[in-house]
Amino acid sequence: MSTAVLTHESPSHSGASPATCKFGMIIFLLSEGMLFSGLIAGYFVLRWAAVGFPWQPGAAWPSDPSLPHLPVFLTSINTIFLVSSSFTFHFGEVAVQKGKSGLWWLALTILLGATFVGIQAVEWMHLYHEGLWFNKGGIYGSSFFVITGFHGLHVFIGVLLITWCFLRQLLTRCFTPQRHPALANVALYWHFVDVVWIFLFVLLYWI
Amino acid sequence: MISTTTDSPFADQNGHSHARESFFRKYLWTYDHKMIGLQYFWTALFFLFIGGALALAVRYQLAMPGSVVPVIGRFLPQTIAVDGAIIPGGYNMLVTMHATIMVFFVVMPILIGAFGNFLIPLQIGAGDMAFPLLNELSYWLYVVSGFVILGAFFAPGGAPGTGWTAYAPLSAVASYNGTQVGQSLWGIAIFINGLSSIAGATNYVTTIVNLRAPGMSMFRMPLTVWSLFVTAILLIFAVPVLSAAAAMLFADLNLGTSFFKPAEGGQPLLWQHLFWFFGHPEVYIMILPAMGLTSEIIPVFSRKPIFGYKAMVYAMMAIGGLGFVVWGHHMFVSGMNLTLSAAFSLSTMVIAVPSAIKTFNWLGTVWRGSLEFTTPMCFALAFVSMFVIGGLSGIFMASTPVDLFVHHTYFIVAHIHYVLFGGSIFSVFAAIYFWFPKMFGRMLNESLGKLHFLLTFIFFNLTFFPMHNLGLGGMMRRIADPMVYQHLRQLQPLNQICTIGAMGLGLTMFVFLWNVIYSLRKGPKAPANPWHANTLEWTVPSPPGHGNFEKTPTVYHGAYEYSVPGIVEDYLPQNVPAPEHARLESH
Numbered sequence: 001m002s003t004a005v006l007t008h009e010s011p012s013h014s015g016a017s018p019a020t021c022k023f024g025m026i027i028f029l030l031s032e033g034m035l036f037s038g039l040i041a042g043y044f045v046l047r048w049a050a051v052g053f054p055w056q057p058g059a060a061w062p063s064d065p066s067l068p069h070l071p072v073f074l075t076s077i078n079t080i081f082l083v084s085s086s087f088t089f090h091f092g093e094v095a096v097q098k099g100k101s102g103l104w105w106l107a108l109t110i111l112l113g114a115t116f117v118g119i120q121a122v123e124w125m126h127l128y129h130e131g132l133w134f135n136k137g138g139i140y141g142s143s144f145f146v147i148t149g150f151h152g153l154h155v156f157i158g159v160l161l162i163t164w165c166f167l168r169q170l171l172t173r174c175f176t177p178q179r180h181p182a183l184a185n186v187a188l189y190w191h192f193v194d195v196v197w198i199f200l201f202v203l204l205y206w207i
Numbered sequence: 208m209i210s211t212t213t214d215s216p217f218a219d220q221n222g223h224s225h226a227r228e229s230f231f232r233k234y235l236w237t238y239d240h241k242m243i244g245l246q247y248f249w250t251a252l253f254f255l256f257i258g259g260a261l262a263l264a265v266r267y268q269l270a271m272p273g274s275v276v277p278v279i280g281r282f283l284p285q286t287i288a289v290d291g292a293i294i295p296g297g298y299n300m301l302v303t304m305h306a307t308i309m310v311f312f313v314v315m316p317i318l319i320g321a322f323g324n325f326l327i328p329l330q331i332g333a334g335d336m337a338f339p340l341l342n343e344l345s346y347w348l349y350v351v352s353g354f355v356i357l358g359a360f361f362a363p364g365g366a367p368g369t370g371w372t373a374y375a376p377l378s379a380v381a382s383y384n385g386t387q388v389g390q391s392l393w394g395i396a397i398f399i400n401g402l403s404s405i406a407g408a409t410n411y412v413t414t415i416v417n418l419r420a421p422g423m424s425m426f427r428m429p430l431t432v433w434s435l436f437v438t439a440i441l442l443i444f445a446v447p448v449l450s451a452a453a454a455m456l457f458a459d460l461n462l463g464t465s466f467f468k469p470a471e472g473g474q475p476l477l478w479q480h481l482f483w484f485f486g487h488p489e490v491y492i493m494i495l496p497a498m499g500l501t502s503e504i505i506p507v508f509s510r511k512p513i514f515g516y517k518a519m520v521y522a523m524m525a526i527g528g529l530g531f532v533v534w535g536h537h538m539f540v541s542g543m544n545l546t547l548s549a550a551f552s553l554s555t556m557v558i559a560v561p562s563a564i565k566t567f568n569w570l571g572t573v574w575r576g577s578l579e580f581t582t583p584m585c586f587a588l589a590f591v592s593m594f595v596i597g598g599l600s601g602i603f604m605a606s607t608p609v610d611l612f613v614h615h616t617y618f619i620v621a622h623i624h625y626v627l628f629g630g631s632i633f634s635v636f637a638a639i640y641f642w643f644p645k646m647f648g649r650m651l652n653e654s655l656g657k658l659h660f661l662l663t664f665i666f667f668n669l670t671f672f673p674m675h676n677l678g679l680g681g682m683m684r685r686i687a688d689p690m691v692y693q694h695l696r697q698l699q700p701l702n703q704i705c706t707i708g709a710m711g712l713g714l715t716m717f718v719f720l721w722n723v724i725y726s727l728r729k730g731p732k733a734p735a736n737p738w739h740a741n742t743l744e745w746t747v748p749s750p751p752g753h754g755n756f757e758k759t760p761t762v763y764h765g766a767y768e769y770s771v772p773g774i775v776e777d778y779l780p781q782n783v784p785a786p787e788h789a790r791l792e793s794h
Contacts, residue, residue, distance in 0.1 A: 016337045024413040031405045031443045038451030045477045135463025138472040142464035
C-alpha cells in the first residue's frame, strides 16, 4: 500500500491563504453593503413619499415640528471618534506589519469603538425620553431607530471582534508581519462599518 | 486513459481514517464539503416531502372543498383544519407554507447547498471549500431556520397565511393577519435562511475564484460551476435586501414601527419593491443552477461537446444581470407608474434572448448526437421542454396589458410550476440520477428510474397544464373554495383533474424514495466514471476520499471534449492531455 500524501494545498488541511480570506471578506462586505442599501432605499422611499425630495420647498423632515430633533453636534463628535478609530486600527495593523505588537493601537481602537456605542446608547435614551422611539414619531422614528440599530449592532460586533484580536495578540502574539489574516479581515470589516456610518450620518442627521 | 487515481488505495486508506471519526464529527459537524452537501441533500429531501404534503392538502381542498382530508387531515393543526376539513384561513396557511418551504427549504438548498457543495470543489480540482467552517455553519443556520419555519405551525394563531410574498399591510399588521407570532417566525426564518445563503455564497465565490486547479481557467470550468458562480453572486446582492425587508417586517409586527403600515405613514408598496428586488433574482437563483446541471448532463449523453460553451456562459451572466432590473413585472397590478411598467416590460422581454440562446444551444447539443436515454438524460430533456413551456407563458406575464388580466389567476400558478417544478425539480432529479453514483458509490436502479421519470412527467403535466385553462377561464389564485363562485363551477372538473395529477405526483415520489433506499443498500457498486464523462469528479473513486484528489490534478482543456476526432475513446477527461493530432473544441 502506497503512503499517498495529500500534496494539494487544500484548505481543510492548511487553512485558506490570507489573500483568499481577504477576498472572502470583501465578498461578504458587498453583501453587507446591500443590506444597508436596502434599508437606506426604504428610508428614501418613505421620506420622499411623505414630504418630497429634500431640495423641494416644504420638505421639512420630520414633517411634524413637535418631534425632537436629532443631536447633530453630539453625533458629529461621535463620528469623529468612529472615524479616528479606523485610523488607529490601521496604525495597529501597520505596527503588526513592522513586527511590533500593535497592542496599544488596538486598545485605543476598542476604546473609541466602545465610546461610539456608548454615546449612541445615550442618544437613544435621550430621544426616547423626548418622545421619539421605534413606535413613536411614525416613519421618522421607525427608520431612524431601525437603521442606526442595525449599524450600532455592527459596531458592537466589531468591538467584540477587535477585542478578540487584542486578546489573541496579548496572550499568544499570533499576528506576525507575514501572516495576520484575522486582524486584516477585522480591519476591513471595521473600515466598512465606518464608511457606512459616514453615509448614515449625512443622510439621517444632515439632509 | 483515465487518471491513475481510479484504482489507487487512496479511498480505502481514507475509509479507515473515516471509521475512526466519531458519528458526530463525521455526519453532524463535518468540514468535508461532500458530507455537507449530503447533509443539505437529506434535509432538503425531508422538506420536499413536507412541502409536497402541504401541496396535496391544498389540491385536495380545491377538488373537494370542505370535505375531510384523508391521511394528513388528522395531523393538521386546529388553525388549519377543523375535524380534518380545511378552513379558509387554514387554506391560506397551507399555500403560504407550501411556497415558503419549497422555495427556501427545498429548491435552494438542494440545488445550491447540496449540488453546489458537492460539485464545486470536485469539479474545479480543489480539496475542499475555501472556508470549511463557514460551510458547516451555513448548513446549520439552514437547519435552524427550518425549525423556526416549522415552529410557525404551532404558533398561537397558526402559521402565516399571507402568501410566500407576505404582502403588506396584511403581513405587517397583526390584527389583519391574525398571527403575530406566526408571521414573525416567518420573518425570523427568512432572515436566518438568508444568513445561511450569504455564508454559502461567499464561500462559493471565494472558492471558485481562488482554489481552481492548475490549468482550470475560468473558460475551462464546467457550466455547472459557472452557473453556481453566477448564482452565488446573485445571492450576495439579492438576499440581504430581503433580510432588510424581513427585519423591517419583524419590527412592524413587534416593535411598533410603521414601515409598511399606511395608517401611520408607511408604504405597503415599499414591501413589494424590496421583496421583488430580491424575488426576481431569486427566480434565477433557482433556475440557473438547474440550467448548469442540465448543461452537464446533456453533452454526456449526446456524446457531443456542448453547443456554444461561451455563449452559454455569457447567457447566464446576461440572465443574472438582467435579473436585477426586472422586478417591477411582478407589480404591474399594484397601480405603479405606467411608464415604469413599460420599462419593466421591455427589460423582462429582453431576458427571453439569453434564455432562448440556452435553449437552442441545448437543442444544438442534442442535434445529431448519439443519444443515450438514461434516466438523467430523460429528466434533463424534460427540463428543457418544460422550461420552454414555462418560459413562453412568462412572456405573457411580461406584457403589461396581458398581465393585468392573468396576474391573479391560475395561469401564473401554472407558469411558476412549469419553471420551478418542470424546470428546477426535473433537473434536480436528473442531477440525482447522474451524481448519485459519485455521492454514494452505488448506481440507482435504471428501471425504477425510468418508471419514476415517466410517471413524474405524465402526472406533472396532468397537474399543471390544466391550470393554464383554469387561469384563462378566470379562476383566481389563493381562493379556498372555487365552488363559491358561479363562474368557476363549470371549471371544477379541471380542478379535479389537477388534483388527480397531484396525487399521482405524490405517490410517484415513493417510487423514487424506494429506488434511493433500495439502491443505497443493494445497488451495484459504482465505478469511478460510470457515464464516461470528462469533468474532474469522475477521475476520483466513487465516493471520493477525504481531500478529494490524491494529487492536485492539472487541467489541459475544457470539460466538453466528447467524440474528438483523432482520439480512440469518445471522451477525454479534463486532466488528460490531448494527443498532438486531436482537434479539440476548447483550448
